[in-house]
Amino acid sequence: MTRISLRVDGVRYDDDVEPRTLLVHHLREQLGKVGTVVGCDTSNCGACTVLMSGPDGKPVGVKSCTVLAVQADGRDITTIEGLSGPDNTLHPVQRSFHERHALQCGYCTPGMIMAAVDLLSENPDPTDTEIREGLEGNLCRCTGYQNIVRAVRDAASAIRSGGESAEPAPPTPEAVDAATPDGGLPPDRVPEEAVPHPVP
Ligand code: FES
Ligand code: FES
Numbered sequence: 001m002t003r004i005s006l007r008v009d010g011v012r013y014d015d016d017v018e019p020r021t022l023l024v025h026h027l028r029e030q031l032g033k034v035g036t037v038v039g040c041d042t043s044n045c046g047a048c049t050v051l052m053s054g055p056d057g058k059p060v061g062v063k064s065c066t067v068l069a070v071q072a073d074g075r076d077i078t079t080i081e082g083l084s085g086p087d088n089t090l091h092p093v094q095r096s097f098h099e100r101h102a103l104q105c106g107y108c109t110p111g112m113i114m115a116a117v118d119l120l121s122e123n124p125d126p127t128d129t130e131i132r133e134g135l136e137g138n139l140c141r142c143t144g145y146q147n148i149v150r151a152v153r154d155a156a157s158a159i160r161s162g163g164e165s166a167e168p169a170p171p172t173p174e175a176v177d178a179a180t181p182d183g184g185l186p187p188d189r190v191p192e193e194a195v196p197h198p199v200p
Contacts, residue, residue, distance in 0.1 A: 001016040001017065001018060002016065002017055002018075002019055002070050002073075003015070003016055004016075004017055004069060004070055004072070004073040004074075005073060005074060006026075006069075006072055006073070006074075006075060006076075006077055007075075007076045007077065008027065008031055008033065008076075008077045008078075008079065008082070009033075009077070009078060009079055009081055009082025010082060013030075013031055015030055015031075017030070017069045017070060019068065019070050020068070021068065021069045021070075022064070022065055022066075022067070022068060022069065023050075023052075023062075023064040023065075023067040023068065023069045023071070023072050023077075024036055024038055024048040024064040024065045024067075025069075026069035026072075027050070027064060027077070027079060033079045033081055035079055035080040035081045035110045036048055036049075036050055036064060036079050036080065036110055036111070037107060037110060037111070038065055039107060039108065039111075039139070040065075040139075041065075043063055043065060043066045044137070044139065045108070045111075045138070045139045046063060046108070046111045046112070046115060046135075046137045046138030046139060047107060047108050047110070047111040047138075047139075048063050048064040048065040048111055049061050049062065049063055049064070049110075049111035049112075049114040049115045049118075049137075049138065050062060050064045050077055050078060050079050050080075050114055051077065051078040051114055051117065051118060051168070052064075052067070052072060052075050052076070052077050053075045053076040053077075057076075059076065059078060059118070059121070059167065059168075060118060061114055061115050061117075061118030061119075063111075063137070064077075078114070078168050079110070079114070080109075080110035080113060080114060082168060083113065083114070083117070083168050084169075085169040086169060091113075091117065091168065091169075092155045092158045092159050092162070092164065092166075093113050093116045093117050093120070093151070093152070093155040093166070094113060095155070095158070096151040096152070096154040096155040096158065097109065097112075097113060097148075097151045097155075099151070099154070100147050100148075100150045100151035100154060101147050102143060102147040102148045102150070102151035103142070103143065104142035104143055105141075105142050108138060108139060108140040108141070108142075111138055112135065112138045112140065112148060115134070115135055115137065115138045116131075116134075116135065116148075116151075116152045116155065117166050117167070117168065119131065119134035119135065119152070120152070120155065120156055120159060120166035121165070121166045121167050122134075124156060124159065124160055124166065125156060125160060126152070126153075126156060128149050128153065131149050131152045131153065132145070132149060135148065135152070
């Protein structure tokens with residue numbers, strides 16, 4: 001086991017993990033962050049996308065099924081659950097996905113939204129082609145992508161006209177309160193669907 005320390009959605013968690021544990025499994029099974037999901041085992045679907053701070057501190061989108069939890073030691077992670085603003089106001093990308101009907105089953109949506117946030121942080125005014133190319137690492141089996149492109153275009157314009165940044169706001173006080181002092185969620189806060197499963 002290796003001791004790691006992550007800041008996830010603004011809250012610090014210190015945990016012992018096996019070196020082979022994938023970041024996505026650590027987020028889901030240890031921290032109860034079940035908004036981040038797994039859709040494949042070949043790194044192509046993007047359902048597991050989260051933002052992770054790079055060595056320079058700047059957040060970038062990563063597929064958390066291709067990152068070991070130990071590789072994320074010391075980094076800041078933002079999941080879909082940390083994206084809404086201080087009083088739970090939706091992030092502009094979340095809002096536009098809702099308004100543009102850019103989701104159906106919702107399974108790709110957390111990863112798709114995090115990838116879109118990453119894209120808009122890099123390119124605040126993308127063309128439709130740039131949106132499609134920017135999200136090519138994220139698969140959706142329901143929507144046919146058209147409404148996702150519209151939603152990202154709307155979000156880009158809302159962010160620009162509001163003078164906002166695509167980068168997530170700081171975490172809510174509730175999120176910080178939810179963490180125990182030594183990190184990790186108390187057992188009654190871990191949702192049932194987060195029960196551990198064997199790591200391949
Ligand atoms: S779960 Fe499919 S890319 Fe990560
Ligand atoms: S909304 Fe179902 S996979 Fe995208």
